[in-house]
Amino acid sequence: MATTLSLAPLFRHSVGFDRFNDLFESALRSEAGTTYPPHNVEKHGEDHYRIVIAAAGLVEDDLEIQVEKGVLTVAGGKREHNEGITYLHQGIAQRAFRLSFRLVDHIEVQGAQLSNGLLSIDLLRVVPEEAKPKRIAIGGAAKAEVKSIGEQ
Numbered sequence: 001m002a003t004t005l006s007l008a009p010l011f012r013h014s015v016g017f018d019r020f021n022d023l024f025e026s027a028l029r030s031e032a033g034t035t036y037p038p039h040n041v042e043k044h045g046e047d048h049y050r051i052v053i054a055a056a057g058l059v060e061d062d063l064e065i066q067v068e069k070g071v072l073t074v075a076g077g078k079r080e081h082n083e084g085i086t087y088l089h090q091g092i093a094q095r096a097f098r099l100s101f102r103l104v105d106h107i108e109v110q111g112a113q114l115s116n117g118l119l120s121i122d123l124l125r126v127v128p129e130e131a132k133p134k135r136i137a138i139g140g141a142a143k144a145e146v147k148s149i150g151e152q
Contacts (some may be wrong), residue, residue, distance in 0.1 A: 041101075
């Protein structure tokens with residue numbers, strides 16, 4: 001049984017929102033392994049966001065962060081440091097992971113830091129002037145023309 005969902009009817013009266021259909025479809029097809037490691041997406045004001053990822057046992061060299069075509073990807077994997085250690089119980093997961101976050105337009109990655117086992121990635125929405133809403137004035141010439149047609 002196919003589980004394809006088309007949201008095209010919802011976007012029939014929209015212009016430029018074709019990408020949302022792709023986002024919903026990709027969310028429905030998401031991999032089951034995307035819950036590891038635990039992470040939060042936080043809003044810290046009107047235009048400030050932060051992604052916090054639990055990275056217990058990892059150091060900066062074990063992590064890779066990149067942005068390509070509007071997708072923020074965080075990958076990590078523990079290097080082998082066994083040096084004669086035998087674990088009687090290993091409760092701290094040290095498996096490799098890859099998390100991807102689709103960034104909407106005008107979101108920029110400001111920086112990242114690793115502190116106390118938490119990787120924090122700061123994001124900022126920077127909307128350029130040409131993308132901000134503008135008020136469109138209605139010209140008076142068209143009104144005058146309409147009035148003159150109605151007078152005849």
